[in-house]
Amino acid sequence: MAAPLCVQLEFGGGAELLFDGVRKHQVTLPIQPGPWDIRCLLVWIKENLLKERLELFMQGDSVRPGILVLINEADWELMGELDYQLQDQDNVVFISTLHGG
Amino acid sequence: MKCKEGPPVLIIRVGDAFCKACFKDYFVHKFRATLGKNRCIFPGEKVLLAFSGGPASSAMVRQVQEGLSRDAAKKLRFKPGIVFVDEGAVCGQDLGKRREVHSQVEMILRATGFPFHLVHLEEVFDLPGSILRSISHNATDDSQSYKEAVDGFIRRQQQQQSERTGDSLPGQLSELSVRCPPGKEAVEVPGPLSVSHTAELTHLFRAVKTLTAKEELLQTLRNHLILHVARTNGYTKVMMGDSCTRVAVKLLANLCLGRGAFLAGDTGFSDSRHGDVLVLRPMREYSAKEIAFYNRLFGVPAVFTPSLDTKVRGAALHRSSPPVPAAQIQRPCSPPPPAPGRPPHYPLISFLYKLQSEFPATISTVYRTGEKLGTTPRDAGGDAEPERCLLCLCHLDTSVVDGSSLQSTLLSEELCRKPPPSAGSGCCGGAPNETGCCRSSPTAGAVPSQAVLFPLLCYSCRLTVKDMTCLEPLPPYVHSEAERRQRRAAMKQEIQEFLLEDDLPAS
Numbered sequence: 001m002a003a004p005l006c007v008q009l010e011f012g013g014g015a016e017l018l019f020d021g022v023r024k025h026q027v028t029l030p031i032q033p034g035p036w037d038i039r040c041l042l043v044w045i046k047e048n049l050l051k052e053r054l055e056l057f058m059q060g061d062s063v064r065p066g067i068l069v070l071i072n073e074a075d076w077e078l079m080g081e082l083d084y085q086l087q088d089q090d091n092v093v094f095i096s097t098l099h100g101g
Numbered sequence: 102m103k104c105k106e107g108p109p110v111l112i113i114r115v116g117d118a119f120c121k122a123c124f125k126d127y128f129v130h131k132f133r134a135t136l137g138k139n140r141c142i143f144p145g146e147k148v149l150l151a152f153s154g155g156p157a158s159s160a161m162v163r164q165v166q167e168g169l170s171r172d173a174a175k176k177l178r179f180k181p182g183i184v185f186v187d188e189g190a191v192c193g194q195d196l197g198k199r200r201e202v203h204s205q206v207e208m209i210l211r212a213t214g215f216p217f218h219l220v221h222l223e224e225v226f227d228l229p230g231s232i233l234r235s236i237s238h239n240a241t242d243d244s245q246s247y248k249e250a251v252d253g254f255i256r257r258q259q260q261q262q263s264e265r266t267g268d269s270l271p272g273q274l275s276e277l278s279v280r281c282p283p284g285k286e287a288v289e290v291p292g293p294l295s296v297s298h299t300a301e302l303t304h305l306f307r308a309v310k311t312l313t314a315k316e317e318l319l320q321t322l323r324n325h326l327i328l329h330v331a332r333t334n335g336y337t338k339v340m341m342g343d344s345c346t347r348v349a350v351k352l353l354a355n356l357c358l359g360r361g362a363f364l365a366g367d368t369g370f371s372d373s374r375h376g377d378v379l380v381l382r383p384m385r386e387y388s389a390k391e392i393a394f395y396n397r398l399f400g401v402p403a404v405f406t407p408s409l410d411t412k413v414r415g416a417a418l419h420r421s422s423p424p425v426p427a428a429q430i431q432r433p434c435s436p437p438p439p440a441p442g443r444p445p446h447y448p449l450i451s452f453l454y455k456l457q458s459e460f461p462a463t464i465s466t467v468y469r470t471g472e473k474l475g476t477t478p479r480d481a482g483g484d485a486e487p488e489r490c491l492l493c494l495c496h497l498d499t500s501v502v503d504g505s506s507l508q509s510t511l512l513s514e515e516l517c518r519k520p521p522p523s524a525g526s527g528c529c530g531g532a533p534n535e536t537g538c539c540r541s542s543p544t545a546g547a548v549p550s551q552a553v554l555f556p557l558l559c560y561s562c563r564l565t566v567k568d569m570t571c572l573e574p575l576p577p578y579v580h581s582e583a584e585r586r587q588r589r590a591a592m593k594q595e596i597q598e599f600l601l602e603d604d605l606p607a608s
Contacts, residue, residue, distance in 0.1 A: 095397060
């Protein structure tokens with residue numbers, strides 16, 4: 001149903017360490033029957049990008065508390081969190097605040 | 102607070118969204134409000150900003166920049182400088198990586214236009230013993246003198262302004278030169294790294310058995326070094342970038358570490374344990390989320406440096422599991438097996454964040470509870486200058502009072518150390534102590550040294566020192582100051598009978 005989506009993912013604040021130290025990922029999400037929401041995106045990240053230590057990134061079907069999510073430079077809490085439906089060329093940022101400061 | 106115009110970009114409190122511009126105003130205002138409320142930075146004073154490269158201290162540096170570039174009425178009036186302590190040697194970075202971090206940090210700091218000092222943690226081996234002394238400084242009625250100082254500063258400024266109304270260009274120029282500190286001399290870049298010191302430092306940290314003690318020791322050494330930079334360069338205030346989230350974690354963690362007596366000093370807005378140099382925490386009203394969003398939205402650069410823990414986590418990972426394709430990791434979020442001697446910070450961070458995600462007031466509640474703690478030192482025994490811990494410079498909390506928890510802790514330790522009863526009738530037949538073979542422990546070499554330091558340390562620092570296999574690798578200034586204190590104590594004992602005591606009962 002949905003066409004392939006191109007989205008940019010970014011990891012910061014130490015979260016990039018779980019992704020081989022790479023901060024920016026330009027990814028193309030494959031066609032799937034339902035729409036791509038953040039919930040699906042997290043599963044996709046878990047299966048395709050995450051290099052190590054799942055428990056440091058996710059908890060249940062969401063991100064671990066302490067990891068902030070920005071969708072197009074805005075707090076995901078304003079966008080419906082897990083239920084936000086991704087659009088083509090969206091920019092999703094994950095910032096860990098667990099590393100201290 | 103909500104302008105109802107711009108698109109909302111973030112939520113800090115439930116149902117209270119900010120647009121980007123309002124968030125910036127809110128963030129910048131909070132910094133100035135925190136400083137204004139506490140009234141402890143005098144105009145024209147030199148203030149050292151402790152920059153670690155992390156998000157909170159980066160945001161703090163940006164706030165000072167913002168504050169200094171404002172129009173006169175709202176302008177911050179102090180003179181900032183920045184210090185960065187390179188801890189690469191103990192965090193498992195090689196020289197190449199350290200140099201890379203170094204140049205990154207240097208670039209960021211140069212861009213601020215403030216004078217800055219880059220120092221290596223290795224320099225603790227060259228510190229003077231005086232760093233461990235609290236230099237008393239007679240604080241008069243601060244609120245009164247603050248007002249006077251501000252009035253005087255404003256008057257002087259107006260005078261200067263009126264003097265230069267005639268010729269605007271030179272006036273502007275002099276203003277400029279005030280704003281941009283003379284580049285070359287203000288920048289302190291360390292000389293070539295002393296290889297022997299690096300070896301000494303790694304040796305020191307290898308002698309520490311647990312990660313908790315390592316972390317505590319690192320923090321102590323870092324604070325001493327920052328204090329040294331402040332004292333030698335005439336800074337009278339040091340700003341640390343502890344965020345609200347960090348303060349909350351620190352409150353709970355320090356309780357676990359036996360630092361309960363010092364919570365107020367360790368987490369409060371201002372900390373006067375060093376006497377002449379006041380440590381301030383102006384970021385303590387910002388949550389980690391606010392800081393992360395601010396840095397992201399306004400392009401505040403930060404340098405990611407691994408901590409002691411990052412390295413250990415990585416090492417543990419490589420040891421325990423061969424690389425597994427990510428897709429195969431299906432197991433639910435089981436926490437990693439706790440490493441021995443893991444500091445309480447990490448489980449506490451997870452605990453607080455998890456609670457926070459369901460009860461959004463958790464972190465601020467912990468933080469506000471801590472805020473109620475006072476910093477009034479106990480007047481122990483009416484002594485003029487209470488003893489301070491050799492390492493953390495807090496007032497010693499180790500006077501064993503009847504019924505205190507310290508007393509029971511010491512008692513149970515004593516009982517545990519006693520040789521099992523069977524030994525009494527064993528080889529040496531319970532020979533008078535210290536002569537029998539079962540008394541001498543294999544660590545005999547380290548014991549006297551520990552016994553020497555112990556009376557000079559607070560309870561928590563004793564725990565840290567107890568986790569060290571030997572004490573020789575400690576930097577020389579610790580040893581020399583310990584000796585000095587012992588000599589003084591011995592001398593005091595010697596002349597004790599000739600001293601006139603104040604508190605003699607009136608006869």
